[in-house]
């Protein structure tokens with residue numbers, strides 16, 4: 001089975017102090033650590049597991065600047081066979097739709113049976129790139145997938161719904177799935193993997209190689225535009241409990257008594 | 264001049280960081296520390312991923328990289344946790360002697376299992392009466408037919424109670440003049456009759472690493488266990504130190520960085536006198552000093568590693584790196600405790616452990632005084 | 648006159664909360680823009696749902712077909728492409744749910760309609776529309792505009808829009824013939840399955856102690872477990888904790904987990920991503936413990952404690968134990 005995985009390198013922000021940059025349209029990323037998007041790490045692991053079971057190849061594709069090589073190399077080291085980076089100044093500012101359009105042109109150049117993407121990205125959270133990509137390629141898709149069983153030329157997949165419910169669907173190959181976290185346990189990168197990567201070349205394509213015109217991609221090819229970012233109104237409701245740990249503990253016990261009926 | 268790590272080196276650094284972050288678990292580690300337990304499952308995983316013996320050639324189970332790549336891993340491991348980091352970085356201690364001087368058969372027999380997580384190695388040089396000065400050893404290995412008969416005591420031997428084999432520095436010719444021309448390194452397997460290991464405990468730091476006394480009483484090993492040429496043991500060990508001391512420097516470097524990370528995190532949160540500690544200029548200057556020292560230690564350590572990988576032996580540079588990085592580790596960990604105040608003194612906050620673990624880097628594999636002797640003799644030699 | 652349509656989401660014979668949320672927001676938008684508010688309902692044997700929708704809209708467009716009995720992106724898309732192409736609504740609203748995430752992007756792409764996903768705010772400004780979305784897991788908000796002229800499509804975040812009582816509209820059910828032909832589908836619905844249930848039912852607890860990724864490792868779970876025990880609470884968690892297999896799936900609170908309404912909910916080391924919040928915002932009192940003062944969880948909590956959980960939780964536990972003994 002030949003699998004394509006679309007991935008993205010994103011800043012890690014959960015534990016970080018974040019502030020808005022000078023443009024007012026993004027956060028200041030200068031001191032942030034970047035890594036493979038969490039959802040994508042499950043997608044690449046799933047692809048490698050399928051390859052290990054069924055044979056075939058795994059190709060990773062990322063649209064992004066040269067720094068995306070870091071995440072592409074990580075995927076190669078985990079076990080992917082090939083990596084392609086899509087880089088062009090014209091791609092800057094692409095929304096989810098424009099991103100999918102760029103990816104689609106790259107995917108068309110490669111034979112595949114299955115495409116995996118993450119369900120969403122940690123940074124912009126569009127949750128749309130994979131499904132749009134399927135539409136542009138004219139192949140069936142399923143979003144928010146947390147289990148895959150291969151049955152000949154079909155897949156049986158579980159889609160995660162709300163409230164602990166799952167939907168089981170059957171889907172013909174070639175198909176695209178957006179992968180949900182928890183579907184597997186992404187592996188560590190091994191030194192053997194890194195050695196393998198060192199010999200690999202990461203191909204890079206720009207807009208001309210993909211036959212994309214400048215107005216089809218980037219800001220001008222996007223349907224939506226980010227005007228400005230701002231901090232969400234913080235602590236509207238929360239009364240911050242201050243003081244020594246013991247004092248805070250006392251307040252918590254009072255709240256538990258008053259609101260939770262704890263004697 | 265190029266101060267940039269290669270892409271591959273950066274990838275290795277990142278892989279090591281992600282691995283140790285994934286395995287790091289404070290509660291478990293504090294328990295291991297208290298019970299003097301070696302982090303066995305992390306060691307096994309590290310081997311499986313190729314971190315251990317990364318600097319051995321492929322044919323002997325390694326990954327064919329150099330000291331630089333090895334010390335990048337050691338630094339990351341020690342940065343996340345000084346105790347686990349040191350324990351892991353020493354599981355192959357002295358294996359490099361086999362790499363440099365062993366026969367192909369010895370390399371296959373000992374090195375491959377080390378990389379696979381089947382063997383732990385140890386190097387036994389120090390004796391109760393011979394520490395900094397190993398020019399004469401009381402442990403003797405006398406040739407009798409086709410075997411050596413070993414008698415004596417070695418002390419402070421890292422991995423002593425865990426190791427599967429030992430590289431033992433012995434006096435083979437007690438009459439050699441000077442005596443260090445009559446020394447050999449001999450490979451002794453665990454469980455050989457007459458060999459006994461006793462844990463030396465409790466100790467100040469590196470408590471997840473075993474430190475033991477070895478006693479050899481009529482231990483008989485075949486002459487094929489001799490490492491390299493006869494009577495070259497002393498020289499072999501000095502040559503080995505030239506590599507291994509860079510690894511100790513990187514342990515120290517990682518510990519400094521780890522202590523610094525924790526202190527920085529803390530001073531950004533802790534408030535006194537209505538301000539965060541980090542808002543006081545005194546704190547800022549402390550951070551600046553710590554960071555500068557760490558960066559200097561890093562430059563020296565990386566340079567020593569790079570130089571070694573260029574196939575150049577420069578004991579002076581190695582000793583400078585080891586001495587300086589170790590000193591920085593002790594100073595930075597000390598300052599980290601100070602920045603955390605009373606909390607810094609409490610086990611749960613880790614920096615006191617980093618401090619205790621840092622101290623060993625100023626002692627083993629040549630005390631800082633011995634490093635200075637090495638540096639000075641190189642300098643004076645040049646002046647002549 | 649402009650038209651705003653809401654694609655009604657339903658499952659197993661029931662309309663889902665997001666539908667009411669969209670209708671309420673849709674009503675407000677329709678009023679401000681002088682537009683009609685209509686709903687589209689696809690399914691089989693869903694007349695009762697159409698009836699329920701009626702007072703909330705001007706028209707309910709109802710397409711019933713066996714092939715629409717269970718949700719399937721392919722049949723949904725086919726039916727909707729036809730309907731939307733014909734009616735050309737100025738704004739189409741879809742839920743940002745597991746269902747909406749599955750069909751809205753491809754539907755918009757096929758219709759070449761601009762789409763803004765996961766909106767937590769949406770307003771009509773003259774001939775265009777602007778939305779608010781969240782970035783970086785809810786740490787930053789962004790105001791986003793559409794570049795081109797309408798029609799537009801937007802998916803709305805569940806739980807982000809309140810449901811308010813409004814005067815009923817003179818709704819009318821408009822049954823439409825199914826545009827679906829007997830063709831083979833590349834994707835087929837098989838069945839629903841319930842994820843494995845936990846031993847303890849977290850939906851029944853009065854006090855829930857929920858732990859998130861901030862707990863760092865499985866080995867630290869006992870710390871919060873003991874705390875929960877000490878206050879007679881039950882342990883729950885956010886999704887990453889389940890993904891990493893530190894706690895069973897049945898403990899998960901949020902859109903893909905359980906919805907809970909305890910008297911007191913204590914969120915420990917949880918950032919407050921909307922998928923989590925959606926499952927616990929019905930709690931009587933929420934106490935959040937997080938070391939990041941900017942964590943979005945503090946926006947939904949009644950009480951906040953900005954501290955390292957490893958330091959504060961043991962103190963609270965001991966204090967309460969002490970108090971309860973005396």
Ligand SMILES: Cc1cc2nc3c(=O)[nH]c(=O)nc-3n(C[C@H](O)[C@H](O)[C@H](O)COP(=O)(O)OP(=O)(O)OC[C@H]3O[C@@H](n4cnc5c(N)ncnc54)[C@H](O)[C@@H]3O)c2cc1C
Nearest residue numbers: 386387388389394395419420421474626627628629630632
């Ligand atoms: C935890 C631990 C693990 C160890 N692991 C190993 C191991 O795996 N293998 C091994 O062989 N050894 C190991 N050692 C031993 C270590 O290498 C020695 O302790 C160290 O070399 C110092 O020797 P000593 O303790 O005998 O001190 P001494 O040599 O007695 O030194 C005492 C003091 O005198 C100073 N001094 C000595 N000579 C001079 C001089 N010429 N000029 C100025 N000052 C001098 C020293 O610097 C030191 O400050 C370990 C030690 C410890 C504590």
Ligand SMILES: Cc1cc2nc3c(=O)[nH]c(=O)nc-3n(C[C@H](O)[C@H](O)[C@H](O)COP(=O)(O)OP(=O)(O)OC[C@H]3O[C@@H](n4cnc5c(N)ncnc54)[C@H](O)[C@@H]3O)c2cc1C
Nearest residue numbers: 859860861885886901902903904916917918923938955956
């Ligand atoms: C389709 C879909 C469905 C989803 N369903 C759900 C769902 O049902 N339930 C759910 O929870 N999530 C769900 N998610 C995932 C959701 O988007 C978030 O990724 C998740 O909720 C984050 O969990 P968290 O808050 O535990 O972790 P993080 O966002 O990583 O937050 C960890 C928090 O811990 C704090 N912290 C770290 N260390 C400490 C410390 N020592 N002391 C105090 N605080 C500390 C940090 O400041 C941070 O705020 C879903 C996602 C998708 C795409």
